[in-house]
Amino acid sequence: MAKIKVHGLPFSSCTARVLACLNEKQVEYELIPVNARAGDHKKPQYLSLNPFGLFPALEDGCLTLFESRAIIKYLAKKYEGQGCPNLLGSTVEEEAVVEQWCEVESHHFNPPCYALVSQIIINPLKGGTTDEAVVESNAEKLSRVLDVYEDRLSKSKYLAGDWFSLADLQHMPFLHYLVNDVGKATLISSRKHVNAWWEDICSRPAWKKIAVHMKFPSK
Incomplete structure (x- = not known):
């Protein structure tokens, strides 16, 4: 069987999300x-794989997929019988809870994280400046989101329950950036249960x- 091909960059959050899922499923x-x-x-060859010109794109035989969250659901389903279970x-109920927290990541956690990474890391790499007002606003938004997580994780080891799921995996790239790259580690470490959750999942x-490969390039 031909290997799956992932087109992207290792420091890209969406590429890292897909690679982490592939590793979990062995x-x-x-x-x-x-x-x-x-x-x-942005050239035709890559746009034939991902018409939006974003990362990543996945090739699995005759199938081509883009959008990292859709890709990891496909991988989790296709390789259900191997790797991390x-x-x-x-169950239907567990699937619903996993999906719920995946939606939370996409709509509540990801936007302020993306804004922080863009302002603190990406803009300077492109020769731009950091808007401190945008940083402060999004740090406050993320803090409120993480308060909800703190409450949830005081009741269960992982977001969907007492087992590791896609709900946790989806968060890992931006959690990594928060702790290691954008100087916002205290948003995690100041919350007992969120910090314990991160320490657990980042040790997988x-x-x-x-x-180890999620290093932003220099200017």
Whole structure:
């Protein structure tokens, strides 16, 4: 069977999300780096894989997929019988709770995290400046979101329950950036249960293989 191909960059949050899922499911894959500085992600060859010119794109035989959250659900379902079990939940009820927290990540956690990374890391890399008002506003938004997480994680080890699922995995790239790159580690460490959750999931071997490569390029 041909290896799955993932087109992207290892420091891209969405690429890292897909690679982490592949590692959790113990699926062999090939990472094909895309030269973003040369604009290769906006050229016809890459746009044939992801018409929005974003990362990543996945090829699995004749199937091509983009959008990292859709990709990891596909992988969790296709390889349900290998690697980390129950990433989607094992009952209809569990699946609903996993999906609920996946939606929370997408709509409540991701937007302020993305804004923080963009302002503190991406803008300066592109020669721009950091808007401190935007940073402060989004740090406050994220703080309120993490208060909800603190309450949830005081009642269960992981977001969907007492097992690791896609609900947790989806958060890992931006949690990594918060702790290691944007100077907002206290948002995590100041919350007992959120911090314990992060310490648990970031120690997973599947994630460690990804984290060592999540280094933003220099200017």
